[in-house]
Structure formats: C-alpha cells, structure tokens
Amino acid sequence: MHDSATDALTDVQTEALISHIRTRYHDTHxxxxxxxxxxxxxxxxxxxxxxNTPHGLTHAxxxxxxxxxxxxxxxxxxIFPAARTGAAGLATAAIPGLRSAHDAHEAALNQIAAITHGFRLPLNACRSWRRLYHGLGKLAEDLDEHIYLENEVLFPRLGTQA
Structure with a gap:
C-alpha cells in the first residue's frame, strides 16, 4: 500500500528522472x-x-x-507525459517497441564500432579524426547510460517490465 508521501516522492523522483533524461541525453544527442x-x-x-578510413561511417x-x-x-x-500523469496505459503499449528500438540503437553502435575498428585510431590520425573517435566513444557511453535509465528505471515505474 502506498501512502501519499511515498507517492509524492515517487512523482518528484520520476519528474527529475525525466528531466535528466531529456537534458543530459536527448538534448546532448x-x-x-x-x-x-x-x-x-x-x-x-x-x-x-x-x-584505415571508416568508410560508411557518415551514412551509419x-x-x-x-x-x-x-x-x-x-x-x-x-512515455514522458504518461509517466508524469500516471496514465501508464498508453505508455505500456509503447514500451515493447521502445525496448526494441533500444536494441536497434545498440546494434547500430556495434556497426559503428566495426566500421571504426573498435574506435582504434591509426598512428597518422589527424585532429579531426581524433575528435571524431573521441565523440563516438562519448556517444557510445551516453547511449548506453541513456538506455539503461529508461529500460531499468523509468519503464518499470510505469508498472510494466514489458
């Protein structure tokens, strides 16, 4: 059984989580x-x-x-409006597709890692090439954290493990 103080804390925590996901991940991407x-x-x-050039990277x-x-x-x-209002019904139907999209994002990162030889720079890499691989490494870390927060923290708050 939930009491109103626990419900209010969960609402605040969920709103803070949504705000964090939007500003730290969505806006950053x-x-x-x-x-x-x-x-x-x-x-x-x-x-x-x-x-050593990562041919096909731009397209990927x-x-x-x-x-x-x-x-x-x-x-x-x-998802975000449903989490804010507690209207989990709409969100519940969307979550399996969003989880599937997360899997596709991870597969895309794996493809990018293959194109870049695991983000390994050649010895003659110019500054742009170095900045590119540094940015790709950050993208991989950010997307991994982003997916984790949604799959393991936000989606379960909507009452589903779908």
Missing part, C-alpha cells in the same frame, strides 16, 4: 550528432584512400540519428 556527422564526412573525404551515423530522433520524439510525446 541532438546537439552532438551534427558535429559527428560533419567530422565523419570530413575524415571519409580527406582520407578516402587510407585503408545519419541513419542512426534519424532513428534515434524518431525514438526520442515518441518518448517525449507518449
């Missing part, structure tokens, strides 16, 4: 992806004949950001 795509395009073009990032943007929009339009 939206802010950082254009630079990663620009750097990937530059590295692929400038080093086109280098066998463009596909990933399009899928991630649609996913974040769905969370912002369905």
């Amino acid at each position: 939206r802010r950082e992806f254009p630079d990663l795509i620009r750097l990937a395009r530059k590295v692929e073009t400038t080093h086109a004949t280098d066998p 990032l463009e596909v990933m950001i399009a899928e991630l943007e649609a996913h974040m929009h769905e969370e912002e339009e369905i």
Whole structure:
C-alpha cells in the first residue's frame, strides 16, 4: 500500500528522472550528432584512400540519428507525459517497441564500432579524426547510460517490465 508521501516522492523522483533524461541525453544527442556527422564526412573525404578510413561511417551515423530522433520524439510525446500523469496505459503499449528500438540503437553502435575498428585510431590520425573517435566513444557511453535509465528505471515505474 502506498501512502501519499511515498507517492509524492515517487512523482518528484520520476519528474527529475525525466528531466535528466531529456537534458543530459536527448538534448546532448541532438546537439552532438551534427558535429559527428560533419567530422565523419570530413575524415571519409580527406582520407578516402587510407585503408584505415571508416568508410560508411557518415551514412551509419545519419541513419542512426534519424532513428534515434524518431525514438526520442515518441518518448517525449507518449512515455514522458504518461509517466508524469500516471496514465501508464498508453505508455505500456509503447514500451515493447521502445525496448526494441533500444536494441536497434545498440546494434547500430556495434556497426559503428566495426566500421571504426573498435574506435582504434591509426598512428597518422589527424585532429579531426581524433575528435571524431573521441565523440563516438562519448556517444557510445551516453547511449548506453541513456538506455539503461529508461529500460531499468523509468519503464518499470510505469508498472510494466514489458
């Protein structure tokens, strides 16, 4: 049985979690992806004949950001409002698809890791190439934390482990 103090604390914690996810992850992804795509395009073009060049990286990032943007929009339009209002019914139906999208994001990161040889820089890597791989490493860490918070913390608060 829940008392009103516990319910109020959970509501505050959930609102803080949603705010954290939006500002720390959604906003960060939206802010950082254009630079990663620009750097990937530059590295692929400038080093086109280098066998270490991450050929196909720009395309992989463009596909990933399009899928991630649609996913974040769905969370912002369905999951976050439902979590705020306690209307878990709508969210419950969306969660399996969102979990599946999380799996697809992880697969996209694995593809990017393969294209970049595990984010290993060649000895002759220029500054742009170094910035690109540093940014990709940050993206991988951020996305992993982002997915964890949603799958293991936020979604269960909606009353489902779907």
